[in-house]
Amino acid sequence: MRITDVTVELVDLPAQPDFRWRTGLPGAEGPAVGGILRIRTDDGISGEAHTRRGTILADLVERRIREDLVGRDPSHREFLWHRLWELDRIEEFPIYALGLVDVALWDLAGKAAGLPVHTLLGTYREAIPAYASTVTFASTAEYLDVADQCVEAGFAAIKLHAWGDVRADARLCHELRDHVGDEVPLMYDGSAAFDLADAVYLGEALSEAGYTWYEEPMREFSVTAYRRLAERVGVPLLVAETSDGAHMNAADFITSGAAGRVRTSAQYKAGITGAMRVAHLADSFLLRAEVHGAGIVNAHLCMAISNATYYESFVYTNPVVREPSVGPDGLLRAPTAPGIGYDQEGWSGGVACPRA
Numbered sequence: 001m002r003i004t005d006v007t008v009e010l011v012d013l014p015a016q017p018d019f020r021w022r023t024g025l026p027g028a029e030g031p032a033v034g035g036i037l038r039i040r041t042d043d044g045i046s047g048e049a050h051t052r053r054g055t056i057l058a059d060l061v062e063r064r065i066r067e068d069l070v071g072r073d074p075s076h077r078e079f080l081w082h083r084l085w086e087l088d089r090i091e092e093f094p095i096y097a098l099g100l101v102d103v104a105l106w107d108l109a110g111k112a113a114g115l116p117v118h119t120l121l122g123t124y125r126e127a128i129p130a131y132a133s134t135v136t137f138a139s140t141a142e143y144l145d146v147a148d149q150c151v152e153a154g155f156a157a158i159k160l161h162a163w164g165d166v167r168a169d170a171r172l173c174h175e176l177r178d179h180v181g182d183e184v185p186l187m188y189d190g191s192a193a194f195d196l197a198d199a200v201y202l203g204e205a206l207s208e209a210g211y212t213w214y215e216e217p218m219r220e221f222s223v224t225a226y227r228r229l230a231e232r233v234g235v236p237l238l239v240a241e242t243s244d245g246a247h248m249n250a251a252d253f254i255t256s257g258a259a260g261r262v263r264t265s266a267q268y269k270a271g272i273t274g275a276m277r278v279a280h281l282a283d284s285f286l287l288r289a290e291v292h293g294a295g296i297v298n299a300h301l302c303m304a305i306s307n308a309t310y311y312e313s314f315v316y317t318n319p320v321v322r323e324p325s326v327g328p329d330g331l332l333r334a335p336t337a338p339g340i341g342y343d344q345e346g347w348s349g350g351v352a353c354p355r356a
Helices: 054-069 077-091 100-113 117-121 140-152 166-180 196-208 223-232 246-256 271-284 296-304
Strands: 003-013 020-022 032-041 046-051 127-134 157-161 186-189 213-215 237-239 261-264 289-291 311-315 331-333
Touching: 003 054, 020 157, 032 054, 032 100, 046 100, 054 077, 054 100, 077 100, 077 271, 100 117, 100 271, 117 271, 117 296, 127 140, 140 157, 140 166, 157 166, 166 186, 166 196, 196 213, 196 223, 223 237, 223 246, 246 261, 246 271, 261 271, 271 289, 271 296, 289 296, 289 311, 296 311
Parallel strands: 127 157, 127 311, 157 186, 186 213, 213 237, 237 261, 261 289
Antiparallel strands: 003 032, 032 046, 127 331
16 A cells, blocks of 8 residues: 555634633634645545644645655554654644644554554553543632533543632632532643742642642743752642653653653644653653543544543533533543544544644
8 A cells, every 4th residue: 555645625614612721821713724634545545634724734745745755655654753753853843733644644544444543552441531621711600610510510520721820720729629529630730821930839739739730830841840840849740741852852851750640642742653652651650641632533542541541521611511522421432433533423523622
């Protein structure tokens, strides 16, 4: 089997409902031009990957990627994964674009085998608990109301995206713990709002309130800053979410002592191949590898990564609407369609979820 063509179909996407990850960091996007990357072969099988950044992807495919892939064997995923890193040395691909070829190649392999991608990876589980990952709501009272709805909806845990105000967020975290009690796991995501001093202040509050993890309080450019934060707070840090370098950068976080848990995902860790590298790296240090973000590609990772705890399910609205892929028991079940299964019933299809 050989690759005969690589194309990007541009797709008009509607504006998203308004929401924020924190004050000053909008999550919602207006109308966008998405893209469906397709890798076609001489056997008539094609694989695909989806992004909201279609125009950027189309340019990269036209100038750098197509010529390098055509004529190659699509089953040589490891070799082609390294080829993309070689091209990245010249092009500096956006972090979300680096893994799209890899995702499409895994989709193609699953279709050729007639198996879901998680089966090709080596399925560890067939269901995983989902946690509710909130957007930013207006008041403490609204957060407490949303939390009650999330518990009622069956979610196994709740993660806050709050305001990015260190003292207000610390008060909210304590009040939420008092409200839900000690039995509900709680997490906090700072969306890189703070410097080291404020990150320490909030981390101390999260430690006191028994939070499960403290995610991305600072930009992830300085491993040293994260090491110093880890030395000062008791709550485990969940690190290496958006940092460049996939497993290479994650290794620096781990060996510095900064990592309580490690983030992995297809979107920010160079595709499925890169995400699995990070997961195995974390496992070698007996650390959890938590899959970042929703969507069917990351669902496959959740089923294949033994040291993952949860599936991240976003709660964008009040009243809370549970995404169709999460059952009333709060469990995400394994995709069953061959390949990725973008069109599998219960999934929203090809609109890539926003980052958190």
